[in-house]
Every structure is written in structure tokens, then in C-alpha cells.
Amino acid sequence: MTIQQNEFTKWYIETIQNADLMDYTPVRGCIAFKPDGYEIWEHIQAEMDYHFKETGHRNAYFPMLIPESFFQKEKDHIEGFSPELPWVTEAAGEQLEERLALRPTSETMIGYLYSNWIKSYRDLPLLLNQWANVFRWEKKTLPFIRTSEFLWQEGHTAHGDEEEARHETLQMLDIYKKVVENLLAIPVFDGTKTESERFAGAIDTFSIEAMMKDGKAVQAGTSHYLGTKFAEAFNIKYLNKNNQHDYVHTTSWGTSTRLIGSVIMVHGDERGLVLPPKIAPTQVVLIPVGPFKKHPEILEKLDDLYKVLKAKGIRVKLDDSDLTPGFKFNKWEQKGASLRVEFGPRDFQNNQVVIKIRDEEEKITVALDRFMDVIEEELKVMQKRLLEKARQFRDANSHVTIDSLQQLQDHITQSKANKNIPGWILAGWCGSNICEQKVKDETKFTSRNIPFNPPIKKSNCIYCGNEAKHTVWFARAY
Ligand SMILES: [Zn+2]
Known part of the structure; x- marks a missing residue:
């Protein structure tokens, strides 16, 4: 994205x-x-x-x-x-x-x-x-x-x-x-x-x-x-x-x-909102697919699934509006529904549903008798996976080897040229407000905090080069 x-x-x-x-x-x-x-x-x-x-x-x-x-x-x-x-x-x-x-x-x-x-x-x-x-x-x-x-x-x-x-x-x-x-x-x-x-x-x-x-x-x-x-x-x-x-x-x-x-x-991603299931207003959306209007048993079955999910405390919606399935898929992805359950006449015959997990590419086919277990499990796994993905992203963009203003400026220039984000940098700081202000004036990087557990300790101030009193995260900030 x-x-x-x-x-x-x-x-x-x-x-x-x-x-x-x-x-x-x-x-x-x-x-x-x-x-x-x-x-x-x-x-x-x-x-x-x-x-x-x-x-x-x-x-x-x-x-x-x-x-x-x-x-x-x-x-x-x-x-x-x-x-x-x-x-x-x-x-x-x-x-x-x-x-x-x-x-x-x-x-x-x-x-x-x-x-x-x-x-x-x-x-x-x-x-x-x-x-x-x-x-x-x-x-x-x-x-x-x-x-x-x-x-x-x-x-x-x-x-x-x-x-x-x-x-x-x-x-x-x-x-x-x-x-x-x-x-x-x-x-x-x-x-x-x-x-x-x-x-x-x-x-x-x-x-x-x-x-x-x-x-x-x-x-x-x-x-x-x-x-x-x-x-x-x-x-x-x-x-x-x-x-x-x-x-x-x-x-x-x-x-x-x-x-x-x-x-x-x-x-979030290019398709819209991605929410951890624990806070998603819609955790599961049920969507009928195929020629379901000729098969009343499809909506009946979805209604059953809706009731079972609701009884389990899962935030579920059944989208039986007259929009096309493609339009509905898009809409619920934009809204960050965690799991989308597709169910049509062919699935009815095969006793299965198709599930699309919001942050994964592939759909999965699940036997109806395992439906509830899979839903509960996938919500839990998605919650953990999102934290893990965010942690990997953050760690990949946290730079700990930049030790001077020149290096930081080069890093920013290079990131821009490569269309990368500059991310955060961990740097030493002597404790002087002037050094902190200079870094801000010249790079727009501000001190975020002095971490309780820095990944490594820095020995020299990023601006003046004198002995560092603290190891500080610097970044552009909202
Ligand atoms: Zn300094």
C-alpha cells in the first residue's frame, strides 16, 4: 500500500x-x-x-x-x-x-x-x-x-x-x-x-x-x-x-x-479498514452467494448460523440486501469485518461454507459441523497475527545504527529516494534541550521517549557527539 x-x-x-x-x-x-x-x-x-x-x-x-x-x-x-x-x-x-x-x-x-x-x-x-x-x-x-x-x-x-x-x-x-x-x-x-x-x-x-x-x-x-x-x-x-x-x-x-x-x-490496507477482532463492530458477516433466491434453504441456514453466532456473543451481521455479492464483499472489507462467510446452493449441497479472513489472501472451505470451532479459532488467531505483523513492521523500521545528524540526514534522503519510510531511530542524547531542538529543526524528528528497555544503549549524543546521558527514540510524529 x-x-x-x-x-x-x-x-x-x-x-x-x-x-x-x-x-x-x-x-x-x-x-x-x-x-x-x-x-x-x-x-x-x-x-x-x-x-x-x-x-x-x-x-x-x-x-x-x-x-x-x-x-x-x-x-x-x-x-x-x-x-x-x-x-x-x-x-x-x-x-x-x-x-x-x-x-x-x-x-x-x-x-x-x-x-x-x-x-x-x-x-x-x-x-x-x-x-x-x-x-x-x-x-x-x-x-x-x-x-x-x-x-x-x-x-x-x-x-x-x-x-x-x-x-x-x-x-x-x-x-x-x-x-x-x-x-x-x-x-x-x-x-x-x-x-x-x-x-x-x-x-x-x-x-x-x-x-x-x-x-x-x-x-x-x-x-x-x-x-x-x-x-x-x-x-x-x-x-x-x-x-x-x-x-x-x-x-x-x-x-x-x-x-x-x-x-x-x-x-489498515489498500482495501480499507482492518480491525483486531476484539474491537471490530462486525466480527462475522454472513453473505448468501449464487442463485440463492431460488433456494430459500440458503437464507434459512444462514439465519440458523446467525443465531448460533449471536448466542455465542459474536458480533455478527447477515447481509441479505439486494446488492450483488461482489459489492457486499467490497463494502464489508472496507468496514473491516474480521471474517466473511459465503454460502450458496453449491455450499449447501456440500455441507460447507467458504470463509474469507480479512487480512489473509486465500479463502478457506470449512465443513458445516466445524463451523463454530473454526470461527472462534480464526478470530483468536487473527487477533494474535495482527499484533505479530505490526511488531515485525515496527522492528523492520526501527533503526539502531544511526549515530550522527549527518547519518540521519543521509538515511532520510536515501529512504525518500528508495520510496521507503524513514521509520524511527534510536540514538544517544546528551540531555541538552538545544541538541534535541536542533535535531527537530533539521530533520523534523522529535524525541518520542527514553525507552525503559532500549534494544541497545548509545554512548554519544546524535547532535553534539558528547557523552550520551540517555538513549532516545526519535521519529516524526502526529
Ligand atoms: Zn548533545
Whole structure:
């Protein structure tokens, strides 16, 4: 499939439109999620939510409007977010006394409330999550990947000490990694963000990073250790066991609907959407073929199969519309249905069905008495295969032998000439913001993260050549 950048974006937009996942609206950068797009999000939500609750978190909801004065309390936070904030300035025909921002994230509102809710060590840890929409007025937008309004979850926790808060931060990153790999079949690198890429107001930001089919990176989830910065800004203090007042240590962590965009960019192909079965709105589509209208037994049998699959909890559709089989095949491939089952008079005679697996070339013929076993097995195998394919692709495009800016520039030039993607590079970094910025200015490669487990350790900074403090993934990123 095409991987040139402008063509990839065009392919991406066509794919999500053909799959009927979203629509544009008259509000710039704000999309409507159509049912199939929203259902993918619901599957992600369900799995995330299960793990949040397993680890002791509960859901709550906070207001979408945040007073301007709240943002002023944490200076890094306002600096980081103010350029993208939309404001409400009047209501009921009158100017508001104080402007209200449409939330870009909720640390400030939650900080204000936690200062009332937390009084003693008995109130800790406080482990809450919110499922909500947030706003960041983006200049350049791309459906699901970067929009002015998006859906996400934001966890906000408060702890008695640093050790516990740091443990929480990494625990949640690990949950993200597992869900993204096991549910979305997207392999990720987990690691620490450099200072310049840190969340506005965080002491440490950790991320999971995924590679798209055009070689660009998507930050698929982040988890922040906020130290006592927000506690000090909002005066969140508790009485400890020694009867002394202490600031709490807070964390926040989030994943968003850009995971939908990522899953499309990682698995999609020239025929359209390819979805891991665990999140596919349609796992099996049943399609009558041949002169089935003259044989009522065909639709009767398909109806039986439909009921058996449905009873097993499989998301199944029976497409008995009057479109041609070829048109239906194309439509359900575009929509990313995992398995297509074809059944006609000849199959009826032979007691068999023909199955086409979305990401495989060959069709398979299956005896009807093995139908259910094969369906369940193929869904499981496809889920695993997609992760494996994505891992192979990522590893083939992760370069670990580039050690200077010149080598990186040559690599980019060569990739372009050979119509390859430049992918990611693992390089040493001395820790200076200037070196990081220079790499970005000259190649558009930005630091993704400092991986917890780098495949190899680098000894020299890619820009200045001095001793490397860190080994960093660099890539172009969405
Ligand atoms: Zn350097």
C-alpha cells in the first residue's frame, strides 16, 4: 500500500469515510462519531475501565467549564495550554465576570475539589477517573488523531508520598501498554518523555509510543507524576499519621480517541479498514452467494448460523440486501469485518461454507459441523497475527545504527529516494534541550521517549557527539 506522506493521509481519510466511522461538521476540527466509530471507542473504554476498576479506581465526573483564575495558579500549566483554549465569555446575553475555559484537561478543577475532599491520611489514596470530552483548539486537524474536541479518559489520583504516587504513575502506563497491545494489537515502546515533551506542570511524563504504517509515531497514552506542584497550587494538604500537615503527591494519566486513528493507521490496507477482532463492530458477516433466491434453504441456514453466532456473543451481521455479492464483499472489507462467510446452493449441497479472513489472501472451505470451532479459532488467531505483523513492521523500521545528524540526514534522503519510510531511530542524547531542538529543526524528528528497555544503549549524543546521558527514540510524529 502507499506510504508516501501525502498519499498516506489521503488513504487514511478515504478509509475512515468508506468505513463510515465519522463525519465532518460545520465546526472546524470537531467531528461526529458515527456508530461504527463510536463502537470501537466503546470496546476500548470497556477494557480500560475494567483494568482501572481492578486496580481500585472509581469513575467520577467534573464540569467542562473551568474558571480562568484556576489556570493562573500553576504557571507551567497555563503556559502550556493557553494557546489552545477556547473561552466562554458570555451567557444569557451578559458578559461573564470571569471567562470560563472549555477544559483541555481537568487538573485545575480537580485540584480545587481535592483540597476540600482530602483532609487526613484516611482519605488517601484518592483514585478517580473521568470519561469525558476535552478541547484543544488545534490549527491542523486530522480525524481521530488530532481534533479540536476529542473524547478521552483522565485519571487523577492523590497519594501520601512520592513513592506511592510514582508507583501509580507506572502502574497506569503498564495498563495502557497491555490494553493497547492485547486489545488493539499495537506494539508500543514505553519510556520517559524528555523535558521539552513533558506535560505542562508535570515532574515526569511517561508515554507509550506506536509506529504507524507511514513510519510516523503516535503517542498512544501518557501518565504523569505531578509531584506536589498541583497540591501546592491548590493547597491540597492532609493531616498525616504524626498529626502534621503534608502536601499530597498527585498523578494524572490519559488515553483518547486517537487510539481509534492509531488502530486504523497500524492495521489498515489498500482495501480499507482492518480491525483486531476484539474491537471490530462486525466480527462475522454472513453473505448468501449464487442463485440463492431460488433456494430459500440458503437464507434459512444462514439465519440458523446467525443465531448460533449471536448466542455465542459474536458480533455478527447477515447481509441479505439486494446488492450483488461482489459489492457486499467490497463494502464489508472496507468496514473491516474480521471474517466473511459465503454460502450458496453449491455450499449447501456440500455441507460447507467458504470463509474469507480479512487480512489473509486465500479463502478457506470449512465443513458445516466445524463451523463454530473454526470461527472462534480464526478470530483468536487473527487477533494474535495482527499484533505479530505490526511488531515485525515496527522492528523492520526501527533503526539502531544511526549515530550522527549527518547519518540521519543521509538515511532520510536515501529512504525518500528508495520510496521507503524513514521509520524511527534510536540514538544517544546528551540531555541538552538545544541538541534535541536542533535535531527537530533539521530533520523534523522529535524525541518520542527514553525507552525503559532500549534494544541497545548509545554512548554519544546524535547532535553534539558528547557523552550520551540517555538513549532516545526519535521519529516524526502526529
Ligand atoms: Zn548533545
